[in-house]
Amino acid sequence: MEKKTPLYEVHVSEGGKIVPFADYLLPVQYPTGILAEHEAVRTQAGLFDVSHMGEVMFSGSTALASINHLITNDYATLGTGRMRYGILCNECGGCIDDLIVYKFGDEEYFVVVNAANREKDVAHMAANALPGTVVEDVSDGIAQLALQGPRSRDILSRIADPTRLPEKYYSFVRHVSVAGTDCLVSQSGYTGEFGYEIYTSAENAVTLWGAIRGAGEGFGLLPCGLGARDTLRLEASMPLYGHEMDDQTTPLEASLGFCVKFAKDEFIGRDALVATGAPSRIRVGLVATGRGIIREHQDVYVGDRHIGTTTSGTFAPHLRRAIAMAIVDVTCATTGTEMEVDVRGHRVTARIVHMPFYKHA
Amino acid sequence: MAHVPEGLRYTTSHEWISEQGGTYTIGLTDYAQDALGDLVFVNLPQEGDRVIAGETLCDVESVKAVSDVFSPVTGTVSEVNEALADSPEMINETPYEAWIARIEGVSEVEDFLDAAAYVAFCEKE
Numbered sequence: 001m002e003k004k005t006p007l008y009e010v011h012v013s014e015g016g017k018i019v020p021f022a023d024y025l026l027p028v029q030y031p032t033g034i035l036a037e038h039e040a041v042r043t044q045a046g047l048f049d050v051s052h053m054g055e056v057m058f059s060g061s062t063a064l065a066s067i068n069h070l071i072t073n074d075y076a077t078l079g080t081g082r083m084r085y086g087i088l089c090n091e092c093g094g095c096i097d098d099l100i101v102y103k104f105g106d107e108e109y110f111v112v113v114n115a116a117n118r119e120k121d122v123a124h125m126a127a128n129a130l131p132g133t134v135v136e137d138v139s140d141g142i143a144q145l146a147l148q149g150p151r152s153r154d155i156l157s158r159i160a161d162p163t164r165l166p167e168k169y170y171s172f173v174r175h176v177s178v179a180g181t182d183c184l185v186s187q188s189g190y191t192g193e194f195g196y197e198i199y200t201s202a203e204n205a206v207t208l209w210g211a212i213r214g215a216g217e218g219f220g221l222l223p224c225g226l227g228a229r230d231t232l233r234l235e236a237s238m239p240l241y242g243h244e245m246d247d248q249t250t251p252l253e254a255s256l257g258f259c260v261k262f263a264k265d266e267f268i269g270r271d272a273l274v275a276t277g278a279p280s281r282i283r284v285g286l287v288a289t290g291r292g293i294i295r296e297h298q299d300v301y302v303g304d305r306h307i308g309t310t311t312s313g314t315f316a317p318h319l320r321r322a323i324a325m326a327i328v329d330v331t332c333a334t335t336g337t338e339m340e341v342d343v344r345g346h347r348v349t350a351r352i353v354h355m356p357f358y359k360h361a
Numbered sequence: 362m363a364h365v366p367e368g369l370r371y372t373t374s375h376e377w378i379s380e381q382g383g384t385y386t387i388g389l390t391d392y393a394q395d396a397l398g399d400l401v402f403v404n405l406p407q408e409g410d411r412v413i414a415g416e417t418l419c420d421v422e423s424v425k426a427v428s429d430v431f432s433p434v435t436g437t438v439s440e441v442n443e444a445l446a447d448s449p450e451m452i453n454e455t456p457y458e459a460w461i462a463r464i465e466g467v468s469e470v471e472d473f474l475d476a477a478a479y480v481a482f483c484e485k486e
Contacts, residue, residue, distance in 0.1 A: 028425070029398060033398055033399045033453075034398060034399055034423075034424045034425070035399040035401075035424065038424075227398070227424060227425055230425075231424055291402075291404075292402070292404070293401070293402050293422045293427070295427065314424060314425075315401040315402060315422070315424055317401075317424065322402075344420075344427070
């Protein structure tokens with residue numbers, strides 16, 4: 001039986017097309033459609049319910065040491081009010097999940113994980129946290145909305161004190177009053193666009209959604225579903241767990257080496273990653289040069305040589321072309337390399353391009 | 362409820378059919394385009410393709426997924442709507458004008474539904 005977020009009834013009344021995703025019933029799109037929702041985020045603003053995401057609190061005198069033991073990035077240099085991406089690795093260096101750590105204080109960290117991985121993550125975290133750290137899954141009490149797009153600040157400023165909004169990317173402010181509800185507001189998101197992620201108690205979700213929708217009138221705000229969330233993140237070449245990475249893929253293979261800090265003395269998976277050395281396959285971005293849309297799990301060739309597999313692919317609504325990500329042999333991973341993708345039995349030509357495919361102004 | 366014009370015939374795989382002088386014109390119904398969402402690519406058949414009733418005629422792609430279009434008849438593709446190559450969204454906007462292919466030399470046809478039967482079928486989907 002799928003779960004519902006606190007906004008389920010709102011999505012139905014907004015005309016959302018509901019699908020099961022990560023054990024939740026969520027809207028894949030609203031009546032305006034994925035293309036319009038995608039473009040709203042690129043040019044105006046879009047509002048997403050991402051309450052299915054998991055949230056885990058780490059607290060106690062050893063909270064930082066536990067975070068640094070569990071996650072590949074280095075959180076010793078993270079300031080209070082700042083957030084940082086990282087990977088939860090297993091002992092073999094495979095990815096259990098990717099996540100974001102918010103530092104509330106020296107002994108208090110708020111960790112946001114993927115919905116589909118939440119139970120697995122919490123079990124792994126609880127089993128491997130150091131003595132003196134309390135790991136608590138607080139997901140069920142928290143709703144999360146993402147307000148994304150260039151008009152996001154204008155919209156939020158109508159219902160919150162603009163001087164209280166986070167000024168820097170990957171920073172956050174706690175206890176911001178948004179339409180009278182107590183919220184954590186971070187400047188972050190999964191769209192490649194300017195925007196905010198807003199966390200509040202589950203019982204405030206309907207009030208907050210309604211207030212943002214009202215404040216968005218005149219700013220071109222559209223409610224956006226999972227469909228646009230996926231095309232937006234893909235256009236921004238952001239990885240999605242289960243696609244660009246999984247427990248058989250290392251963060252280095254997923255081209256996420258920027259968040260693996262070997263300078264740290266130790267973290268789970270470090271020994272395996274060091275022993276393996278430079279990866280033999282890495283994630284690249286592809287643009288189709290032939291006609292056709294490349295999708296996930298399609299074979300990639302240079303001539304007759306099979307060099308890898310696509311991990312995600314779609315028609316990029318803003319760029320108006322077919323894009324994909326693939327994990328390929330590192331010897332064929334140079335920008336500009338021409339390759340072919342087997343799209344249901346016929347070959348579509350593609351070229352490796354720099355990521356991100358799209359970067360906002 | 363999706364629009365279902367009276368004068369056309371329909372399949373349970375959501376194609377519409379219009380027959381005139383032995384030429385069968387095939388498109389996707391309003392119900393189909395709504396279920397598929399924004400279409401962004403039509404992989405058109407080619408003139409001269411031999412097609413078989415109940416088998417794939419071509420495919421269409423929405424942002425999210427690829428879907429087959431099935432040929433309701435056995436015959437030869439005599440004409441394709443090339444405008445769809447550049448403007449697949451025409452299927453979303455005007456599904457009963459945005460025909461995909463015309464088929465001639467038809468030797469076999471599927472059992473078609475009339476408008477009332479198709480409406481009843483969609484209501485059960």
